[in-house]
Amino acid sequence: MPVPDPQLMISSLQSGYGRVKVVNNISLQISTGEIVAVIGRNGVGKTTLMRTIIGEIPALTGAIRFRGIDVTRLDSTRRSRLGIGYVPQGRDVFTRLTVAENLALGVRVGDAEKPNLERVFGFFPILEKRLSQLAGSMSGGEQQQLAIGRILAGRPDIILLDEPSEGVQPNIIQDIGRIIRRLREDERLTVLIVEQNLDLIRAVADRCVVMDKGAVTGELQPDELSDPEAAARYLAI
Template sequence: MPLNVSNLYSGYGRVRIVQDVTMSVGEGEILAVIGRNGVGKTTLMKTLVGLLGTLHGTIEFRDQDISRMHASRRARLGIGYVPQGRGLFTRLSVGDNLVMGERVGGIGATNRRRVFQFFPILEERLSQKAGSLSGGEQQQLAFGRILAGHPELILLDEPSEGIQPNIVQEIGRIIQRLRHEEGLTVVIVEQNLELIHAVADRCIVMDKGKIIAELTADEIKEPEVAKRYLAIAT
């Protein structure tokens, strides 16, 4: 099992945002984490990556306890993270952003050929500053940067945010390709139901920092379920 989380509590200072979360993600699985704004989805992702400390509970990656491990060491174990807002180094060139991804997985060499197979536009923009790319290109670079390393588990935080609908579909296809061609395991936080339908094998629903339901991909397609858990009228 790539990721096992047990009774996890985390937050900011003494304020507990994520509370008693227990979840696991299987090999090659795409797990969606859904819920309304402010329920702790991003806090959960940051805790899994190591950018927020674990207050209580355990996080295991490939049977290794990483609960107290520094974020940079978790990344070198193979946990790739694409944060909300993409987290690009906007003043660095596209090429330098790819260099920054090469330590993910701990091999330390840039796998540019694979990146350009997935995202050919990045090869054309290699010397351009990341901040000058369009929103869609920036999202491709955020994915490409992770692929430049050797990730085994990818954590995606709202990859469709601020992206045109046609590019959201493309992101869905890319996530599927990452699973099928690279065998990657994916945890995706998302509010875009279309994208969740397209990619997720399973969904967990969060509310007030806790997991309140677990749904199959088919269940989330039901309008009543979506309305109940995301407060979205479909």
């Protein structure tokens, strides 16, 4: 559906792996400062959509425009430089590097000349205490904070979060939810989140986009997922 001030515009997008089409004719608009959750059962193409937006999977047809720029044929590095940050499912931190070394890589997002560590520590103070620790020795929740912090060390305009609650203890999930809202309220950062955790979806999302069989099949408000029948229908919970 059309939205005011669209920062990310996806039009008739199709992508997949080889000859297997996974994302099927998706059109989606996201406003600056909006938090949109992509929901649906496992295997419907949510992660493939995220990887196509960031440029890890090429679009077969359709277009992706970010801040008015057609990025459809740009590689993932150039999209990151334009301000698209991506935290993949499983976090993907560099386990053999320290926290400080991981954060230093945040300059790849946006046009930052050096990592903005003060900003990161304002959201994740634990990382300041762990700068010399190897990322691989951290808990799953701490690694998730590091993965998000690494993106925030740059200058993102939008963050793509793929299942940030996976393997994370409940108290840190709550912290991540509060931080996502702060990012929007304090910095007007845009967030596109793929998630199955109902509490996190309801806590952060402005609206939910429903995917099934690679296509967007509907849209609903987060509080509608309080209905167990709706949750079962959309998430197979």
